[in-house]
Structure formats: structure tokens, C-alpha cells
Amino acid sequence: MLKGKKIILGITGSIAAYKACYIIRGLIKRGAEVQVVITPAGKEFITPITLSALTSKPVISEFFAQRDGTWNSHVDLGLWADAMLIAPASASTIGKMAHGVADNMLITTYLSAKAPVFVAPAMDLDMYAHPSTQHNLEVLRSYGNRIIEPGTGELASHLVGKGRMEEPESIIRVLEEFFGATSELAGKRVLITAGPTYEKIDPVRFIGNYSSGKMGFALAEECAKRGAEVTLVAGPVQLKTVHSRIQRIDVESAREMYEAAQAYFPTADVGILCAAVADFKPAEVVDQKIKRGDNKELTLTLQATEDIAASLGRVKTGQQILIGFALETVDEQQHAEAKLERKNFDFIVLNSLNDAGAGFRHETNKIAIIDRKGRTDYALKCKSEVASDIIDRLVAEWTKG
Numbered sequence: 001m002l003k004g005k006k007i008i009l010g011i012t013g014s015i016a017a018y019k020a021c022y023i024i025r026g027l028i029k030r031g032a033e034v035q036v037v038i039t040p041a042g043k044e045f046i047t048p049i050t051l052s053a054l055t056s057k058p059v060i061s062e063f064f065a066q067r068d069g070t071w072n073s074h075v076d077l078g079l080w081a082d083a084m085l086i087a088p089a090s091a092s093t094i095g096k097m098a099h100g101v102a103d104n105m106l107i108t109t110y111l112s113a114k115a116p117v118f119v120a121p122a123m124d125l126d127m128y129a130h131p132s133t134q135h136n137l138e139v140l141r142s143y144g145n146r147i148i149e150p151g152t153g154e155l156a157s158h159l160v161g162k163g164r165m166e167e168p169e170s171i172i173r174v175l176e177e178f179f180g181a182t183s184e185l186a187g188k189r190v191l192i193t194a195g196p197t198y199e200k201i202d203p204v205r206f207i208g209n210y211s212s213g214k215m216g217f218a219l220a221e222e223c224a225k226r227g228a229e230v231t232l233v234a235g236p237v238q239l240k241t242v243h244s245r246i247q248r249i250d251v252e253s254a255r256e257m258y259e260a261a262q263a264y265f266p267t268a269d270v271g272i273l274c275a276a277v278a279d280f281k282p283a284e285v286v287d288q289k290i291k292r293g294d295n296k297e298l299t300l301t302l303q304a305t306e307d308i309a310a311s312l313g314r315v316k317t318g319q320q321i322l323i324g325f326a327l328e329t330v331d332e333q334q335h336a337e338a339k340l341e342r343k344n345f346d347f348i349v350l351n352s353l354n355d356a357g358a359g360f361r362h363e364t365n366k367i368a369i370i371d372r373k374g375r376t377d378y379a380l381k382c383k384s385e386v387a388s389d390i391i392d393r394l395v396a397e398w399t400k401g
Contacts, residue, residue: 001176003031008077008113010086010106011051012093013041014165015156016122020046022168023087024054030172035077036060037106039093063105078112083175086110087148088122088165091133097145098136116178116242120148120171125161138363144221144242146384148174178225184395186227191268192220193261193275193308195235197254201300202286210360211276213237215325218387219272220246226391231268233260235275254278254305261308270321270394273309274349276360281305313344321397323390324348327360336370346397347371349390355380369393 007027011020020036027034036051036059048059060077086093086106093106097119102108110117119140127133128150137147148171152162165171194216198206217239220232224243232241233249235257241248249264251257254277265271280302290298309324316322324345326336329352336350350368357364357380366380369390378389 001030001179002027002172005032005082005175005179006080007032007034007175008081008084008109008115009034009036010084010089010093010110011036011038011042011046012086012088012090012106013039013044014088014090014122015045016088016165017042017045019165019168020087021050021054023085023171024051026168026172027175028055030176035080037077037109039104039106041090041092060105063108075112077109078114081113081115083115083118083178084110084113085118085120085171085175087118087120087171089119091121091123091127091130091136094119094121094133094136094140098139117145118148118171118174118178119145120165121150121163122165123150123163124155124157125159125163128163129161141363142239144240146174146178184226185223185391188223188228188269189267190220190223190228190230191233191261191264191271192216192223192230193233193235193257193273193277194220195237195239196276197235197257197278197305198252199254199278199281199305200285201282202288202290204289207278207281207302209276209278211235211237212360213239213275214363214383215365215386216272216274217241218383219274219390222384222387222391223272226395231264233257233264233275254281254308258306258308258311261312265312265315265320268320270323271312271316272323272390272394273312274325275308276327277308278305309339309343309345316344321346321394323394325351327351327353329353333370333375336368340370340372347393 011017024034034055035057038061051059096107097110102111148166151164151166153164154160155163195213196209196211198208200206220230221243224230224245230246232246236252249260251260283301283303322345324343326339326348328335332352336348340348348370355366364380365383365386368375368377
């Protein structure tokens with residue numbers, strides 16, 4: 001899967017830098033071309049001579065290779081690569097990546113990269129667990145970077161915990177899986193809705209929900225990675241798309257999402273309705289901010305919003321697949337099965353807010369997939385892995401058909 005792929009390997013200041021040698025050997029053995037970009041601190045742990053001998057390429061560290069003005073172009077590197085892997089990624093580098101601190105060649109290359117970026121953190125357990133590091137990792141995920149979680153074991157400090165960089169073979173396997181799953185949905189058009197909707201009350205207030213959009217965006221990236229052309233209709237969220245095969249349509253209200261879905265579904269092969277669409281909206285939107293004054297109560301009259309799922313279910317053809325989501329708090333199975341029939345879904349993805357780590361605002365999710373033949377339960381996983389499970393099920397549905 002890696003034959004002919006061009007990989008930038010970023011190395012930072014961590015004792016795990018020695019593992020970069022094994023990553024290079026593994027990538028080259030599989031036919032990849034590797035260009036190392038190393039930070040000044042990284043050179044304190046492993047020498048450029050060693051890395052150059054393994055890659056058969058000069059190692060890039062500085063903006064200028066020589067005092068005669070020879071320039072290493074981070075822009076050209078960003079265009080050259082099929083993927084960028086930063087392993088090991090120190091806490092300092094992760095912070096700089098998250099906040100755009102472009103003070104070395106590795107960060108400027110990262111900021112110029114057009115290809116997918118994989119990050120393998122390596123640091124002591126307390127540094128990894130620190131809220132600032134976890135926040136920075138969450139920021140990188142929101143940018144579309146793929147985080148290769150560190151393992152648990154004995155660290156350089158001789159403490160035992162989570163923070164040691166994942167083993168080279170496992171890191172390489174992540175890249176192989178990424179490049180290996182690129183054609184299953186080739187030629188397919190996928191419509192995905194994601195995030196919340198905001199229903200205005202007045203110019204400064206709205207009815208909304210806690211949806212972050214992370215699940216829908218993960219599904220969009222997974223479909224695009226597998227070769228699909230994706231139209232992502234996104235409510236108001238603070239997320240970015242990465243893959244070039246994703247066309248993003250930003251909306252705010254249920255009405256706007258309904259109109260976009262109606263416009264794009266007729267030419268889609270599959271619709272995945274992951275958005276948390278408001279069921280009700282104010283019957284009247286006030287033009288000016290509502291003042292409290294002496295009033296102790298405010299009554300809002302609500303009316304139902306457009307039912308996007310039901311409308312698409314009614315017009316779905318025999319060649320289209322429609323996937324729904326159900327977030328429930330009680331009687332989960334019964335409500336999901338009823339929704340499956342009522343909305344004419346091919347299968348439905350059930351979340352329960354009773355499951356720890358599932359639902360809104362989490363990096364993880366725990367789902368069950370329900371169709372007319374039964375139910376399949378899945379373990380708690382990060383949302384990118386959940387997206388992979390859902391799209392595996394979609395592929396199986398097409399294969400079955």
C-alpha cells in the first residue's frame with residue numbers, strides 16, 4: 001500500500017527519536033520514499049548522518065541549507081508529500097502545531113502540507129495528561145490531523161503510564177490502512193449532514209443543542225478517504241475539513257439544512273443523516289433583542305421544523321441507501337426501530353446518552369447499528385474508528401445488494 005508514496009517524517013526532541021530509524025526502514029522496505037525534517041532539538045537525540053544514511057536523502061533542519069543562500073522550501077515539501085508523519089511529536093511541537101508557531105522548518109512544512117498529517121505523541125505521562133497538551137491534541141484533531149495514540153508502559157523517567165510513542169510497526173500499519181482503503185467508494189456520491197442547527201429567537205438568541213459535529217465530520221473524512229465524492233452539509237460548528245473530495249455547505253437553521261439536503265440528495269448514492277436537527281423552532285422571530293424589563297416570564301410558541309429524514313426517505317430510490325442516527329435516553333431500541341421504519345432508513349446508528357463517553361462533545365462514541373434483521377453492538381471507540389465501522393457496514397450493504 002505504501003509503494004511509491006512520498007512521506008515526510010518529522011522528528012522532534014524526544015528520546016523516542018531513535019525509533020524513527022525503524023520507521024524509516026519499515027517505510028522504505030514497503031517501497032515508500034522518505035524525506036526527514038528534524039527540529040534543532042531532535043538533532044540532540046539522533047544525528048542527521050544516521051537518518052540520511054537510511055533515507056539516502058539529505059536531512060532538512062534549517063531554512064537555509066548553506067550560508068551561500070541555498071533555501072529549503074517548505075512550500076515545495078508540502079506539495080511533494082502524500083503524507084506527513086511526525087514521530088515522535090513532543091509536547092512543544094504539538095503546541096506549536098496547534099497554534100501556528102512557525103519558528104522552525106518542521107512547523108512551516110506542517111503549515112504548508114496539503115497531504116494528510118499523522119501525529120505520534122511521545123512524552124512523560126504527566127506532560128501527556130496535562131490539560132494544555134490534551135487541549136492542543138484536541139485542536140489538532142479539529143484541524144483534521146490524525147493522532148496515533150501513545151502506548152502505556154515504562155517511560156524514560158522510569159515512571160509507568162501513558163506517553164510512550166506507539167511502536168514503529170503499528171505506526172506504519174496506520175499509514176498502510178490509510179492508503180489501502182481508498183477505492184471502495186470510488187465513483188460514489190455521499191451526502192452527509194452534521195452538527196447542530198440554530199433556530200433564531202431574536203438577533204442574539206437561538207434554540208440549539210450540544211452537537212459538536214465531530215461524528216459527521218469523521219464520517220465525511222472516512223468516505224472521502226475511501227474514494228467517495230462527499231457533500232457535507234454542516235451546521236454551525238468549529239471544525240475544518242481536510243480531504244479535497246469533501247464539498248462543504250455551511251448552514252445555520254433546520255430550514256437551510258433541509259433545502260441543501262433536498263438539493264443534493266437526488267444525485268447522491270447514499271445519504272448519512274448525522275446532524276442533530278432541531279425538532280422545533282420559534283413560530284415568530286423577533287427583529288430586535290428581547291428585553292427582560294419587569295417581565296418575570298417569557299412564553300415562546302414553537303412550531304415543528306421540516307423533517308429532513310422523512311422527506312428524503314419518501315423520495316429515496318431503490319438504488320440509494322439512507323442511513324439515520326438516533327440519540328436516545330430511554331427505550332433506546334424501541335425508539336430506534338420505530339425511527340428506522342418511519343423514516344425509511346436502510347439502517348440506523350443508535351447512541352445512548354446512558355453510555356459513558358458516547359453522544360455529544362466527546363472524542364469517543366459507542367454505537368449499535370440496527371436494521372430490519374437485527375442489531376450489532378460496537379465497543380466504545382474514538383469517533384474516527386466509529387466512522388470506519390459505519391462505513392464498513394455501508395460497504396457491506398452495497399456488496400449485499
